[in-house]
Amino acid sequence: MLLRLPTSVSEAQECLAEGAVPVGGATLVWAAWQRDGFPARAMSLRELPEANVIGREALGAAVVLARLDDRVPDVLRRAAASVGTGAVRRTATVGGNLVGSTLRCLLPPALVLGARARVLCPDGVRETGLADAAAERAVLLGVHWREPVAAAYRKFPGVDGGPPPLVVASALHDGERGPRLRVAVRTGYDVLGEEVHGGAGAEDTLGLLRATSLGGLPPVAWEAVREQVVGLLDRPEAR
Template sequence: MLLRLPTSVSEARQCLAEGAVPIGGATLVWAIWQRDGFPELAVSLREVPEANLVEREAVGAAVLLSRIDERVPDVLRLAAATVGTGAVRRTATVGGNLVGSTLRCLLPAALVLDARAKVLDSHGVHETDLAEVVAKRPVLLSLHWRTPVASAYRKLPADTGGPPPLVVASALHADDGGGSGLRVAVRDGYDVLSGTATVDDGAGQTLQALRGTALGDLPAAAWEVVGPQVTALLEEPAGN
């Protein structure tokens, strides 16, 4: 297998046009390739500057999960910190987790940040939403968002080899009119559900509004986590 390491977006585009297979951090594809055979040509974005951003409102797809720190909102930092082991986080990338993984541990955090994705193909770079990232699995270049007023994240413990642990992520956003909106996303099994509510009359009314979204289909056990998280977030909207 020949691995290309482009240093610019244009070089990465050329690699894709030549049929190179994106490799990410290789934590997910390596075992598959060992079983099924390695591609002739692969490409990594780890030398492309646009894929290595770690900023207040952006993170690159080639960023290792271990590099995600206080520069990004709490919800994304905490989500990255709970993925696998320390060894996994020192190898796994943002793009690999969101595009290559069935668990997509970062997806709830990205959803509540209302993140937009920049993706790369042989024709160039374009911006899209997370729904397209999940459905079409493009080559992710970076994620971008607006800093929330506050955010929170919780992953419940789970037995090894059992179903994926429940994940609840939430973020409070200020809108242009001076009001506030709350976004909540929950991973229940392999499904990720999300909902948005306007914050007007406290936690009780907000939770009731969220039950009217796709989150209303969640089991009672999930709401036992969602309720306290939303309440705490609305009572102390400080930090990020």
């Protein structure tokens, strides 16, 4: 297998045109390659500057999960810290987790941040919604967002051999017409995300959420949503 390490977007496009398979830390595909055979060409973005950004409002796809610290919002840092073992986090990348994994542990916090994706295409770079990028398994360069007023995150204990554990994330944002609240829930392999007006008080806001896809959540998930919504809207900065 020939592994290419492009240092510019144009070079990365050339690799795609040559049929190189994008890889991050290869934590998800290594076993399959050993079983089914390795691709002739692969491409890693670990040397590409645009894919290595770490900041309060942007994160590169090639950044390994172990590097997510207090430079990024706490909701993202906590999600990354809950993924696998230390060895996995030192290898697995943001891009691989968001678009290459069925678990998508970082997707709920990224959705509540309102993150947008920058993806690499054969004819250039385009911006798209993060959910669309994940569904398409696009070649992710990075994500960016506006820092929220406040955010919350909770991951429930998992069961060995069972489905992915329940994850609930939420964030409160300033909006032109008042506060906006985003909530995302991973239940099984599905991730649901909704946004509602957050300036009408906790009970009214929960009523708005009940009318969305989150209204059908199981009781334990809905109770976690309730706790986060009440906690976020009760903060002084939310008033």
